Amino acid sequence: MKEDDREQTYDFDVIHERRGTNSAKWDGTPHPDILPMWIADMDFAVLPEIQEALGHRVQHGIFGYAWPDDSYREAVCGWMKRRHDLEIRPEWIQCSNGVVTALKTAIQAWTEPGDEVAVITPVYYPFYKSIEGNGRIVRPLSLTLRDGQYILEDEELRKLDGAKLLLFCNPHNPAGKVWTRQEQEKIADACRRYDVKVVSDEIHGDFIRPGVRMVPFWNAAPDARDWSILCTAPSKTFNLAALWTSNILIANDDMRKAFALVMDRNGAGNPNIFGIDACRAAYTFGDDWVDSLNAYIDSNFRFMKNYLLTELPQLQMIEPQGTYLAWVDCRALGMDASQLETFMKEKARLLLDEGVIFGQAGAGFERFNVACPRSVLKQALDQLRDAVRELDLQAD
């Protein structure tokens, strides 16, 4: 399809039946009448050009080992430049079977068992598992919730002293925080001072709300190219998670070699041929689709915020600046973490990501995935409202 002929409008209201499709989100939900709003994939069909590219590959009928060729690398470089004003060289791209695999690889490549690896909590739970599962120790820096927004106090940065690596979630999952240039400069200063390498996980970097700017870590601290890596992927942005294709950007030659060696040792570096096709199509044709998607997600966030204000004032959504994840403070319901989980599942009939899995500071919170048609989001909120009302009636 030529670029000019493309249909520019996309319909994110369409409901696609995902039950019975081996979907972890839908088929992995314990009961068919529980609505899944948990794992971070979207209930939207992918960009038509991706479907077309995959269709061509299926018709070709041969699925041997894949090779990320020049056109693939150029598509990745073009996307980073257009969307994030990030200049990268094609040879810096190291393919990985997912970003979590890259986190584990980085931990193995640049730290030793017993070393401390820093994270900023509450944070995406595989960060902890990647550190502890590799025999390293978690060094937590805490976000502070102030006036409805998460901030990292300057004194927390001192806790980087002694850590070997920082797993930086940029934008931040689950808080939906998009780190500013100034905040990242402070983090980079501390990492320089304490000689801490950084893995900046930028997988959510394409989901940015109006008026907010995504600043890749390398643009906040250009010298950080020498001591940090960026984890990028089309998987969240274009709903391609199960194609297991991520692009890890490593500018420093020695770091790239060390990373590739560990990848090879673990047998994890071969790209997926469907992932290559999908990523190339996404990064070549996907700009308008992502803009429309971001507008839809933004309106879902606004819908949810308004709904909570009017129907469920006990719950407070932390205003997200990016991602498609709503982090909701449910502490006013007065339940401990396990009661809250049972309430959500058994009374509201919702499967959410329990706040406590993101760290103790997340206890009493719930993470809602709002990358779904508005009608599904409304149904989830109606179920929650009815369950809370019932709770209030019982208390009277």
Ligand SMILES: Cc1ncc(COP(=O)(O)O)c(C=O)c1O
């Ligand atoms: C911050 C973050 N990193 C990584 C991942 C998962 O990446 P992958 O599926 O490529 O391993 C997620 C998924 O939700 C995420 O939120």
